[in-house]
Amino acid sequence: MKDNRRSRVTTEGVERSPNRALLRATGFRDDDFGKPIVGVANAHSSITPCNMGIGKLASRAEEALRKAGSMPQTFGTITVSDGISMGTEGMKYSLVSREVIADSIETVVNAQSMDGLLAFGGCDKNMPGALIAMGRLDIPSVFVYGGTIRPGHHNGQDLTVVSAFEAVGEYLANRIDREELLAIERHACPGAGSCGGMFTANNMAALIETMGMSLPYSSTMAAEDAEKSENAEESAKILVNAIRNQIRPRQILTRHAFENAIAVTMAIGGTTNAVLHLLAIARAVEVPLSIDDFAAIRERVPVLCDLKPWGRYVATDLHRAGGIPQVMKILLSNGLLHGEALSVTGRTIGELLENIPEDPPKEDQDVIRPFRAPVLERGHIAILRGNLAPDGSVAKVTASRPVAFTGPARVFDSEEDGMKAILAREIRPGDVVVIRYEGPVGGPGMREMLAPTAALVGEGLGESVALVTDGRFSGGTRGMVVGHVAPEAAVGGPIALVADGDPVTVDPGRSCLRLDVPEEEFLRRQAAWRPRPPRTLRGVLAKYARQVSSASEGAVTD
Numbered sequence: 001m002k003d004n005r006r007s008r009v010t011t012e013g014v015e016r017s018p019n020r021a022l023l024r025a026t027g028f029r030d031d032d033f034g035k036p037i038v039g040v041a042n043a044h045s046s047i048t049p050c051n052m053g054i055g056k057l058a059s060r061a062e063e064a065l066r067k068a069g070s071m072p073q074t075f076g077t078i079t080v081s082d083g084i085s086m087g088t089e090g091m092k093y094s095l096v097s098r099e100v101i102a103d104s105i106e107t108v109v110n111a112q113s114m115d116g117l118l119a120f121g122g123c124d125k126n127m128p129g130a131l132i133a134m135g136r137l138d139i140p141s142v143f144v145y146g147g148t149i150r151p152g153h154h155n156g157q158d159l160t161v162v163s164a165f166e167a168v169g170e171y172l173a174n175r176i177d178r179e180e181l182l183a184i185e186r187h188a189c190p191g192a193g194s195c196g197g198m199f200t201a202n203n204m205a206a207l208i209e210t211m212g213m214s215l216p217y218s219s220t221m222a223a224e225d226a227e228k229s230e231n232a233e234e235s236a237k238i239l240v241n242a243i244r245n246q247i248r249p250r251q252i253l254t255r256h257a258f259e260n261a262i263a264v265t266m267a268i269g270g271t272t273n274a275v276l277h278l279l280a281i282a283r284a285v286e287v288p289l290s291i292d293d294f295a296a297i298r299e300r301v302p303v304l305c306d307l308k309p310w311g312r313y314v315a316t317d318l319h320r321a322g323g324i325p326q327v328m329k330i331l332l333s334n335g336l337l338h339g340e341a342l343s344v345t346g347r348t349i350g351e352l353l354e355n356i357p358e359d360p361p362k363e364d365q366d367v368i369r370p371f372r373a374p375v376l377e378r379g380h381i382a383i384l385r386g387n388l389a390p391d392g393s394v395a396k397v398t399a400s401r402p403v404a405f406t407g408p409a410r411v412f413d414s415e416e417d418g419m420k421a422i423l424a425r426e427i428r429p430g431d432v433v434v435i436r437y438e439g440p441v442g443g444p445g446m447r448e449m450l451a452p453t454a455a456l457v458g459e460g461l462g463e464s465v466a467l468v469t470d471g472r473f474s475g476g477t478r479g480m481v482v483g484h485v486a487p488e489a490a491v492g493g494p495i496a497l498v499a500d501g502d503p504v505t506v507d508p509g510r511s512c513l514r515l516d517v518p519e520e521e522f523l524r525r526q527a528a529w530r531p532r533p534p535r536t537l538r539g540v541l542a543k544y545a546r547q548v549s550s551a552s553e554g555a556v557t558d
Contacts, residue, residue, distance in 0.1 A: 092445030101129025122146030135284030147223030149193030169458015193223030197308030199475030212343030266379030271475030279554030438471030439488025
């Protein structure tokens, strides 16, 4: 069979003469109609450094696709900047954008009957959005990451955008002056690329590489380095080969691939957002996956990488130390990775890792630790349940021996209200800050709480105050945090019943999140609770709130 298995319905036959006429206007010639048509989903945008370098990568890939015997057709898809919208109403659109990206790619590719897909992305939701679309479409596909930003530098320290968020808290606590705050702001983000620590963008790119849907080493390349452009060209060639051999996403995105992705997330100290996005991608390819799978793998896999937000290094340091393939090889050598999983190259993960040493190089690096001397002996992403989160919640645990934390609740019904109290320095050591009605339905949109958590860290309260929310956290968040509390407040989840002063216990050691009030009082409040009017009545947020599932199911809309 020809390689234009799908597109031939628009390019072959007398009745398709009008279709071909339109294609000729876009550059097709007589001998092009039998070639496979490849969609190039280009998320280039000048609204964020994460995506502003993608245009030239897509152009280089287009040229490579033509040389390899296919016909590229480029179309745009959206991005929003999580960092720029952080702490504002605009952040409610962040998770929504994942669905818009997935829907837009699926819409174009199916409307045009394309034979393959090369998707480019940079900011956080580009990666899961593209993978969800690839899973739904199940046509040969490759993802190309726009690359990571180089670290900023100030006073001998590496900076990321999180440095600026935390500097706000330091300034308000009189730990730095206005001049130092401005200096950090000016130096934190020196150029193009996604936020530099092991935050959501870099983490999701790493997981796509792990699962075999992008090329080895691609997730830790700097956006402005020449190798990133070369990676775009090579990805185009690999895609044409995948079209020829019909290597499709659902052959790659198997249960083993998802288990590999969870293992690597634990090993690199990645974001809690990986839970949300992997659940959503798994649903798109109809692979059974639940939050309990994260809990099980956490018990087996240590944290091997010393990466920001809570470690010392950034993604470019990880790249120099051997990148994601080195991490994967350590896990594979210790029986914690499925080497038989397939990659888009047509080779298995084990074959791709064959020539990589089993131990990280010891000279001049301590970014990747040996398996026998990890940063943490078990994974840092914990799933907590209890009467406050019967459907589960997601915690980031960075202490070697986490202890239970019990404190009085300080309850806020929006991020803004919580942030006001934090900035007014009304939060005290020992408090449990509860921010609710910020879930997928209640927000709507499940905002990230980087501004409140960074302010707490900046004020010196990162380890003495817990924050619990039905919203979520940025990959840049650190501290004692629990998010994704389900069911959420807007649908009557127990988090809606917490009152100021109630004792709340966060116990990662027992995987427990508990509201410590008598059962009769709990039931009384439950009976008295009434749903609130929706915050948004029309538009995309209202549609999202009507369709979205629980965070424990990936907050999906299909």
